[in-house]
Amino acid sequence: MNINLKNKVAIITGSSQGIGKAIAIALAQKGVKIVLNGRNPEKLNQAKLDLFEQGFEVYAVQADVGKYQECEQLVSETIEKYGQLDILINNAGIAMEGSIAETSPEVFENVFHTNIMGVLFPTKAALPHLKKSKGSVVFTGSIAGYMGLPNYSAYSASKMSLTGLVQSLKIELAGTGVHVGINYVGFAENDLDKTYYDAQGNIKPMPVRTQFKRMPLSEVANYFVKGIEQRTYKQTLSAIGKFTRIMQQYFPAIFEWAMIKKHKKTMSN
Ligand SMILES: NC(=O)c1ccc[n+]([C@@H]2O[C@H](COP(=O)([O-])OP(=O)(O)OC[C@H]3O[C@@H](n4cnc5c(N)ncnc54)[C@H](OP(=O)(O)O)[C@@H]3O)[C@@H](O)[C@H]2O)c1
Known part of the structure; x- marks a missing residue:
């Protein structure tokens, strides 16, 4: 089965940059009408302009996915604008770095709020419309959803x-x-504007990761599009993603031993 996506309507949360913006472009190339989302109005407008200049049908709604009323607004503005909702991609998320001992409680609260309530709230607000359209709701997972990574x-x-x-x-x-899907993304190329919380809760620019092979954003986005067209439940992206899943499932003790060794080496450098 391959669903024709032309003239479908999609909300992609956290799509003013990075993976979300790449998914928006890839869906727009299939003829999908796009609703971009993010909190920062300048970034959001720039992304809207970028898609508009490529000739795509695009609308943008500034909303914090961690606030339920703003998610309701995101959905109702979409319905007002396009009259339907076929696809919701729950992509907005925030990263952190720091050991449990060092990390402030607020960082845990903020990361959990955005990464969990921030997918639950848009989903809840969108469900009546997705049921009507028999559409798709897709989530951006991570290989960190297979194995608890140190720091x-x-x-x-x-x-x-x-x-x-x-x-x-x-x-x-x-x-x-309604189709439900989750894509476990491995290490992807980071947007130059990507940020994360340090242990004290400061928002810092994410350094470019050179130690792992990173999947280009357009490739990540193509998996999302294929997953919607074929109504796939789970996809694990990249070789490192598949390796993590298999090791954690079949060889957890060896995998943990290797992770401890690597972590100790990293901490001693
Ligand atoms: N990059 C990777 O290697 C990787 C790997 C695995 C999984 N992922 C997952 O992929 C998703 C996107 O990651 P990314 O690397 O593209 O991140 P990113 O470059 O930091 O982009 C995050 C996007 O989410 C928006 N956002 C953050 N908090 C929000 C909120 N509360 N409400 C609305 N929008 C919000 C940001 O805009 P504003 O700040 O303006 O709101 C931005 O548009 C995340 O769920 C992440 O966990 C990434």
Whole structure:
């Protein structure tokens, strides 16, 4: 089965940059009408302009996905503008770095709020419309949802919780015609504007990761599009993503031993 996406309407949360913006472009290339979202109005307008200049049908709604009323607004403005909603991509998310011992409680709260409530709220607000259109709701997971990574505890725990949320939703929506999907992204190229919380809760620019092969954003986006067209439940992106899933599933003790060794080496440098 390959769904024709032409003239469908999609909200992509956290799409003013990075993976979300790349998904928006890839869907727009299939003829999807795009609703961009983010909190920072300048970034959001710039992204809207970028898509508009490429000739795509695009609208933007500034909303914080961690606030339920703003998610309702995001959905109602979409319906006002386009009259329907076929696809919701729950992509907005925030990263952190720091050991559990060093990290301030506020960082845990903020990361959990954005990465879990920030996917639950848009989903809840969009569900009546997605049921009507028998559409798709797709979540941006991470390989940190397979294995708790050292110094990324809040992030890993939030991405693991996402799996639970998606499993519950899929069962609840069985028989409604709504497609539920989750894509476990490996290391992707970062947008130059990507930020993260340090242990004290300061928002810092994310350094470019050179130690891992990073998947180009357009390639990540193409997996999302293919997943919607084929109504796939789970996809694990990149070789490192697949390696993590298999190691954690079949060889957890060896994998943990290797991670401890690597972590100790990193901490001693
Ligand atoms: N990059 C990777 O290697 C990687 C790997 C695995 C999974 N992921 C996941 O992929 C998703 C996107 O990551 P990315 O690397 O593209 O991040 P990014 O470059 O930091 O982009 C995040 C986007 O989300 C928006 N956002 C953040 N908090 C928001 C909120 N509360 N409400 C609305 N929008 C919000 C940001 O705009 P504003 O700040 O203006 O709101 C921005 O548009 C995340 O869920 C992340 O966990 C990324």
